[in-house]
Amino acid sequence: MPADSTFGSEFAPFIATSRATGGVFDDPVVEPVGPLPLHPASHSLHYASSCFEGLKAHKGIDGTTRIFRLDRHAERLRSSARMVRLPVPDVDLLTSMVVDTVAANLDAVPAPPSSLYLRPVLLGTERNIGAAASPSRDALLFVLASPVGAYFAGGERALSLAVETELPRSTPQLGRAKTGANYLMALGPTLDRQEQWGVDQVLFCPAGIVGETGAANFLLMDQTRIVTPALDGTFLDGVTRDSILTLARDLGLEVEERELDVDQLRAWAARPDAEAALSGTAAILAGVGTLVIDGEAVPVGTGEVGPTTTRLRAALQRVHRAEDEDRHGWMTRVGA
Numbered sequence: 001m002p003a004d005s006t007f008g009s010e011f012a013p014f015i016a017t018s019r020a021t022g023g024v025f026d027d028p029v030v031e032p033v034g035p036l037p038l039h040p041a042s043h044s045l046h047y048a049s050s051c052f053e054g055l056k057a058h059k060g061i062d063g064t065t066r067i068f069r070l071d072r073h074a075e076r077l078r079s080s081a082r083m084v085r086l087p088v089p090d091v092d093l094l095t096s097m098v099v100d101t102v103a104a105n106l107d108a109v110p111a112p113p114s115s116l117y118l119r120p121v122l123l124g125t126e127r128n129i130g131a132a133a134s135p136s137r138d139a140l141l142f143v144l145a146s147p148v149g150a151y152f153a154g155g156e157r158a159l160s161l162a163v164e165t166e167l168p169r170s171t172p173q174l175g176r177a178k179t180g181a182n183y184l185m186a187l188g189p190t191l192d193r194q195e196q197w198g199v200d201q202v203l204f205c206p207a208g209i210v211g212e213t214g215a216a217n218f219l220l221m222d223q224t225r226i227v228t229p230a231l232d233g234t235f236l237d238g239v240t241r242d243s244i245l246t247l248a249r250d251l252g253l254e255v256e257e258r259e260l261d262v263d264q265l266r267a268w269a270a271r272p273d274a275e276a277a278l279s280g281t282a283a284i285l286a287g288v289g290t291l292v293i294d295g296e297a298v299p300v301g302t303g304e305v306g307p308t309t310t311r312l313r314a315a316l317q318r319v320h321r322a323e324d325e326d327r328h329g330w331m332t333r334v335g336a
């Protein structure tokens, strides 16, 4: 899907790491990126005790680098850590590791619309393959950085989504965790639908209730309103989702967070001014032009990327670049 196929495969030179022993994290170090020593019996390699975050540092039009909504991402990693029963790093540790990673890699922060993508990861490292039914009290926390281009560098195409009404994307106990296990649950059905229907992604709507795709939140809109599923614990509380809803309110749009079923989705799509979009840190806000429901391709409005989608994405990008005032205190400056 990304026009820039190198997304995530190039790395900035420095990484911050901290190890927890018996639940206590040691002082972090910043060092050159390279292979990490990991014992083959590490808990996460066998029992999937891991979670991660994805956030970005942006270079502003004034040349200063700023991290977007660091506090929210740090809180979410802590909440994911609790759900996968790993030692929970404190906010100060997480915050300083992310800031130190950006500071060490300042020369690798590209000019907008590119940015420095940051990937904090927490892995269970207790050496015990018999610990299937107990949590890992040892952990490795690191923050990897990757300079990334604009997701749609080659010009923008509206995405198509297969609407999946049976298979779930996650399980009740992990719906709100950002963990690899959820990605694995979404992978098989997504590959199957891509092969079968040529779609970009799958919108998981178990029992007919709209949730999200494998890695992004789902929103409907028109020129005066946004409708998106209310946070119900089955899907991730996206920071981009929250930011788009906040900017939409600032711009005078009506915001409705509620339960949404597939019949309502179909009815919304049939309106000529209907829009749909996916939100996430990587793509920001990506227009959806087609829903494939029971094998039938249903265009959303005109089938193109809509004006409200474009307008909201531009508004968020102006905040990223410090072109607009940071009204909500979202940006953390790094360096001078």
Ligand SMILES: *Cc1c(COP(=O)(O)O)cnc(C)c1O
Residues within 6 Å of the ligand: 054, 178, 179, 182, 212, 213, 214, 215, 216, 217, 236, 237, 238, 239, 240, 241, 279, 280, 281, 282
């Ligand atoms: C990371 C992620 C998102 C997007 O969250 P943001 O905070 O907006 O980047 C949405 N859904 C899932 C399942 C995710 O893992």
